[in-house]
Amino acid sequence: MAFAASLAKLQAAASCPICLDYLRDPVTIACGHNFCHSCIHQRWEGLQGTFPCPVCLHHCPDRSLKRNTHLCYVTEIVEQIPTSGSQRKMQEEIPLCAKHNEVLTLFCEKSLELLCPQCKGSLDLPDQPLIPIEEAAASHREILKRHIGTFTNNLENAETVYRKQDENTWEVKRKMEKEREELDHECEEMKSFFEVEHGEIDKDLLMEENDAEEKLIEYERQISHLRFRLSSLLSKTEEKSLQTDEDLLTGIERIHNSYGNRETLTVFSCELQEIFTLPPRYLGLHEMIRTFQLELTLDSETAHPDLVMASDRKSVTYRRPDGLPNPQALTSSPAVLSSEEVDAGRHFWAVEIIGAGECFLGVCKESFVLNTPISPSANNGYWQHQLLTRTCGVIPTGQRKVGIFLDYELGEISFYNLNKRSYMYGIADKFTEKLIPYFSIASSSESLTVSIIRV
16 A cells, blocks of 8 residues: 555656646756646746746746756656556545645645645644544534535525415415405496596506516525525535545535525515505595594493493493393483593594494583483484484394594594495584593394494
8 A cells, every 4th residue: 555655656746737647858947846848838838027837836037947857767767667457546536735746634724725744834824733634524524414404404494485485475466356356346336436547546556566576576586596506505515525535625615605605584575555546535534544543442331231241342232131121221222432532633433333223323422421311412412323323224134334533623523334435424513521432222123233343
């Protein structure tokens, strides 16, 4: 084994560093390195001023080439030495130092490069940590294993983000379809307002949809590109970890750098703009709900005994009592107040009515006597949803949503049909006391539930 290694060194010394073949007409340049006369002449062809050595990069002052007769004789002898197949294979496999043409046996942990024993004396910092390549390879192989685990997790996370992004894409499309359905519904309800505007609205909606899809496609392309990069990096890392010690440590810095430049992903969210151009009354209602919606809860202490209140104090249900009526059943309508009072500003709240019967919605003064035989009216401090009772009579089985808007300073109460997004009725008066939202169910009702909701 030692003889084979020595023979490999001797044959390497008799070889040209440029063509890697045995030296032909060897010459020596100013730095002491030897080359074929034709190889170094071709390498320096066209250069002026200084001429760098292909091995050590030393700048030779001129093209002076000194013929090396002794090395020519040695090369002729080396060429005559028979080389077995195993020796040739060993010569091909053993990496040699480019500077000193010796076998690389050491690894520098600071510069992350393979070195030969002679390189140690030429280091800028002689105390740099040098370890045998077997030990260095084992250490870096463990690091690569950890990198493989991390890259695998990153790839799995990228796959998860990709799936979620795909779901998000379909969700945006579903929202767009829902928006279009609502638009078509509004067009049917307000056809006279939309005969001219419908085409423009749909055009704007399509432009926004295309823009959203373009952004989502671009982000999906970025995710796919990152997935490809992570897969490629994972494959290269796994392949690197299986290489021989010398090959593994050669270029190991690129693997480490690529590990440090990892990217993170989040699911891209596409927010849709409101582009509908609706009639002024609808836009006023929409802005009213968004700006002035009030959080209400019912006051259990003001509730009529025949009203069953939910635990969250957001709804009451009336069921006609059996047997003898309650002493308070003489009340014209079982009622309940909210816990909140209003003495200024503008406020909006909404209710949902489910069941069959009559109900009354409105506000009353703080001084109004609740659950008494007194008939509620504006004269005694109560403003009710009279139009609902007068126009609809018995509410059909199902659900209906009603919005109430109070402008205290202006002295107006407005009622809206939220199912159709339309204005129903308004009351104008002058308010001087605190007002409380009022909810009442007619005692003639079979079973009716009134719930405070958010819209």
